Amino acid sequence: MKCSKCGSDAVLFQDYSGMHLCESHFTADFEGRAKKAIRKYRWISQGDRIAVAMSGGKDSSALLHFLAKTFGERRDITIFAISIDEGICGYRDMKPVEKIAERYGVSFHSVSFKDAYGFTLDEIVAKQGDRISCSRCGVLRRHLLNKTARELGATKIALGFNLDDEAQSVLMNALRGDAETLVRRQVPREGFIPRIRPFIHLPEREVALYALLNVEGFIEAGCPYSKKALRADVREILNIYNYRHPAAKYALVNLGEGLKGNEGDNKTEPSICPECGEPVFGECQACRIVMEMKR
Ligand code: SF4
Numbered sequence: 001m002k003c004s005k006c007g008s009d010a011v012l013f014q015d016y017s018g019m020h021l022c023e024s025h026f027t028a029d030f031e032g033r034a035k036k037a038i039r040k041y042r043w044i045s046q047g048d049r050i051a052v053a054m055s056g057g058k059d060s061s062a063l064l065h066f067l068a069k070t071f072g073e074r075r076d077i078t079i080f081a082i083s084i085d086e087g088i089c090g091y092r093d094m095k096p097v098e099k100i101a102e103r104y105g106v107s108f109h110s111v112s113f114k115d116a117y118g119f120t121l122d123e124i125v126a127k128q129g130d131r132i133s134c135s136r137c138g139v140l141r142r143h144l145l146n147k148t149a150r151e152l153g154a155t156k157i158a159l160g161f162n163l164d165d166e167a168q169s170v171l172m173n174a175l176r177g178d179a180e181t182l183v184r185r186q187v188p189r190e191g192f193i194p195r196i197r198p199f200i201h202l203p204e205r206e207v208a209l210y211a212l213l214n215v216e217g218f219i220e221a222g223c224p225y226s227k228k229a230l231r232a233d234v235r236e237i238l239n240i241y242n243y244r245h246p247a248a249k250y251a252l253v254n255l256g257e258g259l260k261g262n263e264g265d266n267k268t269e270p271s272i273c274p275e276c277g278e279p280v281f282g283e284c285q286a287c288r289i290v291m292e293m294k295r
Pocket of ligand 1: 086121133134135137138223224225226229
């Protein structure tokens with residue numbers, strides 16, 4: 001197929017726009033939409049120290065490439081990488097991640113569940129079963145990422161979340177009946193490093209293509225626990241539905257954005273966990289997991 005804009009060979013067909021795009025028009029379209037999201041949410045400003053949460057997979061590697069290309073020359077903006085080693089045997093490997101960070105000339109910081117909490121994710125699974133792997137992993141990762149980013153002086157944490165991830169999150173929160181998360185708006189709060197998601201409006205397959213075209217050596221293997229997660233079911237349902245209704249994921253993300261801030265009188269404010277000193281909403285889930293593992 002040929003590019004709808006210039007007639008060169010196309011690398012992508014966008015079902016939602018009806019356009020075929022060649023590599024250079026795809027790149028311009030992709031980067032333009034990521035920049036538009038950054039402008040819309042005022043995600044990056046002068047003096048920012050951006051910690052890119054790097055797993056070394058396609059999303060975070062593509063994000064580091066995009067941020068380094070867009071802001072790497074800016075003297076007033078610092079970019080660095082943080083990797084969390086959950087301790088998943090045969091899957092998590094820090095070496096390729098460090099290499100990618102090195103290639104972009106950004107400093108690399110690696111922290112592990114084992115050092116921070118005294119146990120690995122594999123040990124949690126051995127004790128509690130693999131059905132809870134992603135929920136425990138998500139809590140501990142967010143906790144450790146926020147703490148590490150703050151200690152390193154980050155003003156923003158950049159996540160490689162794409163349109164599919166965002167749409168899945170909205171649907172998952174709806175299926176769990178978690179209205180509180182759906183309506184809670186991210187506002188500056190003491191101790192929480194604001195999170196930015198420049199790929200929020202870009203489909204997963206386009207992020208994957210951007211990574212393939214631009215990043216050498218990103219990790220392609222998936223986490224062995226991912227198949228057990230609620231997210232895997234939601235992804236499958238959503239992909240089937242989206243095949244017939246290509247705007248469905250955008251609709252879900254728009255719905256999620258529209259709901260944010262409608263907390264009414266139920267607004268909850270964070271407090272500081274007396275055990276770990278991190279800001280929390282309600283009970284500290286990370287400390288609860290640590291207690292469970294000690295029992
Ligand atoms: Fe953690 Fe689940 Fe992601 Fe694996 S798939 S890294 S267990 S959140």
